[in-house]
Amino acid sequence: MFKRLDNAAPAAMVTIWLEGQPHSVPATLSAAAAVLWLVGATGYRDHAAGGHRAPLCMMGVCHDCLITIDGQPNRQGCLVPVAEGMRLERQRRPA
Amino acid sequence: MSDASTHHADVAIIGAGPAGMAAASRLAEAGQVPVVFDLAPSPGGQIYRQLTAPQLGEDVMGRDYLRGRRLLERFERARIDYRPGSRVWWAKREGQGTTLGVLADRRSESWQVRRLIIASGAMERGWPFPGWQLPGVMQAGAGQILLKQGALIPDVPPVLAGTGPLLYLLAWQYLRAGCPPRLILDAAPRSRYATMLRRPLSTWHGRHYLLKGLGMLTTLRRAGVKVVHGIEGLRAEGNPHLQAVHYRRAGRWQSVDASMLLTHFGVVPEPQLSRGLGLPFDWHPSQQAFVPHREEASLAAAPGIWLTGDGAGIGGALNAEREGHLAALSILAAKGEPVENERTPLVQARRRELSARALLEALFRVPDGWLAAQPETTLVCRCEAVSLGELDAAMAQGAAGPGQLKAFTRCGMGPCQGRLCGESVTRLLAGHLGTTMNAAGYYQVRPPLHSITLGELADSAAPPAP
Amino acid sequence: MPQDFLIIGGGVVGMAVAYGLARRGRSVTVLDGHDDSLRASRGNAGLVWVQGKGLAMPRYAELSLHSSMAWPEFAEELTKRTGIDLEYEHCGGVDLCFDAKEAQARQTEYRALYAATPSLTAVRWEYLDREALREQLPGLGERVHGGTFSPHDGQCNPLYLLRALYAACLTLGVDYHPATPVTGIEASTTGFTAHSPQGSFSAERVILAAGLGARTLAPPLGLSGQVHPVRGQVLVTERFPPSGRLPTPQLRQTASGGYLIGDVLEDAGYDTGVTLETIHRLGQRAVQIYPELAQARLVRSWGALRVMTPDGSPLYEASRSCPGAYNLSCHSGITLAAFHARELAEAIDTDRLATIHGDFSGARFDVQATG
Ligand SMILES: Cc1cc2nc3c(=O)[nH]c(=O)nc-3n(C[C@H](O)[C@H](O)[C@H](O)COP(=O)(O)OP(=O)(O)OC[C@H]3O[C@@H](n4cnc5c(N)ncnc54)[C@H](O)[C@@H]3O)c2cc1C
Ligand code: FES
Numbered sequence: 030m031f032k033r034l035d036n037a038a039p040a041a042m043v044t045i046w047l048e049g050q051p052h053s054v055p056a057t058l059s060a061a062a063a064v065l066w067l068v069g070a071t072g073y074r075d076h077a078a079g080g081h082r083a084p085l086c087m088m089g090v091c092h093d094c095l096i097t098i099d100g101q102p103n104r105q106g107c108l109v110p111v112a113e114g115m116r117l118e119r120q121r122r123p124a
Numbered sequence: 125m126s127d128a129s130t131h132h133a134d135v136a137i138i139g140a141g142p143a144g145m146a147a148a149s150r151l152a153e154a155g156q157v158p159v160v161f162d163l164a165p166s167p168g169g170q171i172y173r174q175l176t177a178p179q180l181g182e183d184v185m186g187r188d189y190l191r192g193r194r195l196l197e198r199f200e201r202a203r204i205d206y207r208p209g210s211r212v213w214w215a216k217r218e219g220q221g222t223t224l225g226v227l228a229d230r231r232s233e234s235w236q237v238r239r240l241i242i243a244s245g246a247m248e249r250g251w252p253f254p255g256w257q258l259p260g261v262m263q264a265g266a267g268q269i270l271l272k273q274g275a276l277i278p279d280v281p282p283v284l285a286g287t288g289p290l291l292y293l294l295a296w297q298y299l300r301a302g303c304p305p306r307l308i309l310d311a312a313p314r315s316r317y318a319t320m321l322r323r324p325l326s327t328w329h330g331r332h333y334l335l336k337g338l339g340m341l342t343t344l345r346r347a348g349v350k351v352v353h354g355i356e357g358l359r360a361e362g363n364p365h366l367q368a369v370h371y372r373r374a375g376r377w378q379s380v381d382a383s384m385l386l387t388h389f390g391v392v393p394e395p396q397l398s399r400g401l402g403l404p405f406d407w408h409p410s411q412q413a414f415v416p417h418r419e420e421a422s423l424a425a426a427p428g429i430w431l432t433g434d435g436a437g438i439g440g441a442l443n444a445e446r447e448g449h450l451a452a453l454s455i456l457a458a459k460g461e462p463v464e465n466e467r468t469p470l471v472q473a474r475r476r477e478l479s480a481r482a483l484l485e486a487l488f489r490v491p492d493g494w495l496a497a498q499p500e501t502t503l504v505c506r507c508e509a510v511s512l513g514e515l516d517a518a519m520a521q522g523a524a525g526p527g528q529l530k531a532f533t534r535c536g537m538g539p540c541q542g543r544l545c546g547e548s549v550t551r552l553l554a555g556h557l558g559t560t561m562n563a564a565g566y567y568q569v570r571p572p573l574h575s576i577t578l579g580e581l582a583d584s585a586a587p588p589a590p
Numbered sequence: 591m592p593q594d595f596l597i598i599g600g601g602v603v604g605m606a607v608a609y610g611l612a613r614r615g616r617s618v619t620v621l622d623g624h625d626d627s628l629r630a631s632r633g634n635a636g637l638v639w640v641q642g643k644g645l646a647m648p649r650y651a652e653l654s655l656h657s658s659m660a661w662p663e664f665a666e667e668l669t670k671r672t673g674i675d676l677e678y679e680h681c682g683g684v685d686l687c688f689d690a691k692e693a694q695a696r697q698t699e700y701r702a703l704y705a706a707t708p709s710l711t712a713v714r715w716e717y718l719d720r721e722a723l724r725e726q727l728p729g730l731g732e733r734v735h736g737g738t739f740s741p742h743d744g745q746c747n748p749l750y751l752l753r754a755l756y757a758a759c760l761t762l763g764v765d766y767h768p769a770t771p772v773t774g775i776e777a778s779t780t781g782f783t784a785h786s787p788q789g790s791f792s793a794e795r796v797i798l799a800a801g802l803g804a805r806t807l808a809p810p811l812g813l814s815g816q817v818h819p820v821r822g823q824v825l826v827t828e829r830f831p832p833s834g835r836l837p838t839p840q841l842r843q844t845a846s847g848g849y850l851i852g853d854v855l856e857d858a859g860y861d862t863g864v865t866l867e868t869i870h871r872l873g874q875r876a877v878q879i880y881p882e883l884a885q886a887r888l889v890r891s892w893g894a895l896r897v898m899t900p901d902g903s904p905l906y907e908a909s910r911s912c913p914g915a916y917n918l919s920c921h922s923g924i925t926l927a928a929f930h931a932r933e934l935a936e937a938i939d940t941d942r943l944a945t946i947h948g949d950f951s952g953a954r955f956d957v958q959a960t961g
Pocket of ligand 2 (some may be wrong): 061084085086087088089090091092093094095105106107108
């Protein structure tokens, strides 16, 4: 869905874990941005009223970026910068 | 009565965008040490996000972005108690000042503030259309944030839709980044030239905007980006993510396959802090937004509270910087410093800029009848999944104000605190009751102004008993 | 043709009585305040609650019991008429205690109350300690001592109750006027006229159900209207899957999944704001009750003013000097809604309020004042 431009300034990379898999991502990203970059918007989050949601605003307004960070559910992924060793789990209803 | 667990500040500033940085820097240069709270991990606000370590250069981002460096350096040099990653989730006027609840590192602390400058900026307008809740649909600002934060661009050409300068800026940036948009669907009114002729002064003051816009448009056209004007309706479709965008023009629906749709229907002041403090707002017909009251000369909205930047009315980054500067001067003047010579040119520049803005507002109006024309299944409140049809039904059953409508339908009860549906609800009520936006009213905004968990609340330093 | 009734106030009390009267074939006009006027009906906790009500007046305890027994049928009837689910559950409830002293005092009070009149001996309740409570309240924290369980208690969505009353009234032809604040009421030989900036409205009889508005509207009509505000503050968290936990006044999970936290009584005049100190305390208490809620995000908070009479029991009064004028003021308008829509509406309609419910009149305060 998103790709990183080749001519981007070199960024420090950190390792985060998305659903148990390690990934190296630029340290400048928020948790939500990292997920969009790694796996796209599809399947980002299941909504209580049914259907799927993904980040809309990326600036703390919509709350559609809720994600489990280091075991804490429902954090606003767009407002939390990634950090070395951060564990992310997308919030999906059990099938 | 003060308490060891309460912090005190003479001046606190909420927001480290252009307005907040300018205010803080100027105060610091006069020997004050303001405290600055901001959600983001680094200063810059929306426009200068990530400018402390830019991911891309002027070739992609344009000149306006890099221009912020000067202000950023000034901010970083000054002696300021800058607190990134801080969420002001509580604000209340108390006695001589304002009490703030500030959440940082998962702990909330209370602050007693004598003078408060609110510089918390704008947000993109919530603008319902069928399917705007689908993954694959984002606001244009989100696309730009990804660009600034990590040089992230769509891996397939996206569709851009809506109205406003940001739409074209993003299109231009994507083009420069090698990912030209597949299609731009422009929903602005079509009578652009007539608008300019009707506002000669604004057009003159806004000529640099016009030239810049024209330049971008020419570049986009030359690169073969298709722009469709006169969009009357929009629909996003797909499961479980966006697959097609439908748009209506001259009464006819057409479709385009797309996996990403970026929309923009203007920016509006982010209302939570000012509304939470009980400051009065008025509907601004030209900005098509609710805008808080403030004193024109000092930018004060109440004793000890100043409103600056886009959070007080959309004026753009340069205007925000001047307003931050002016608020700082207003505080310094009260402390007896001579500031008149410094003020005058700022006031003049601000007046010219706001006149130029009036042109942009007229050129990029959002279509007022849009909401009422949406199908009844369209979600108005995304958080609680409340549709237009449900709101119509509740109004027919006697809900005659935003509070009652919220109570009857849950509209606005979700975690976004009604920020994305507030304007829509007022529009619906105004239409239903045949009254003005002001008379229709707005939700009552109460804490939390930002999300906080019960654990964070419980662990927080106990605030003093009043 | 003048209307039969003018009701001042479109809260849950006014609308329940309007519904009851319209159901009996009366023509009713309701005049309501502005959207942002004081509205306990929109700020309450949604408990349909019996235990502990009427400690100062056993007749009020009887009324609460009676209304809660009528609730299931009342809810069903409203849903049938309007299609609106009130999310009513007659599930029983627990009032928590945090230490042994509180538990002791509670039991002493209940023992006395539920022996006070023959009909009150029918009230069932028991004290359960923390371990025993964990069955109904899984996840209960160590700081809770125990609580009183009663099967008569229950919960509903008070906002949907209000909406259903509106919808039902609408279908019965009730004439509802929002944003029509009444400034004064005049009595004449043919009835009553209420004045507002939006115009004047007349009817043969008038019922004040104006919450705290009774203070100014009631006395000129020879009614006491003795009420004062008692503030509550309420927090609501984000939604969670249903836990099946019984409601408590301190904390309950609503049908939509959020936890509603409240139960504070404050004297704050007419200030409906929330205070940092109180919501901090409410947050702490919620985490004490269910430690897992530490991770729950707070999404809403509000303050609301209870409509409180001097002794906390309802005030139902018929004017002697202006026959045909009534004032209804009460806390617990949710619990009492079923009673208001039936017996109370009937008593007013047949003009027997003073005879049947005379002990709820304002006269009781005069007696206390002189005695
Ligand atoms: C925090 C809190 C928790 C509560 N919890 C519960 C509970 O769990 N269970 C329970 O049974 N009860 C509970 N209650 C009480 C219940 O909400 C009230 O008993 C009930 O809402 C009172 O209804 P009312 O119609 O008298 O007043 P309100 O709901 O306040 O309505 C008064 C109406 O009158 C209108 N009005 C006022 N003045 C005028 C005027 N001059 N002209 C025209 N209109 C006017 C107002 O606009 C308003 O609509 C609680 C209350 C609070 C505050
Ligand atoms: S994406 Fe909107 S709040 Fe995070």
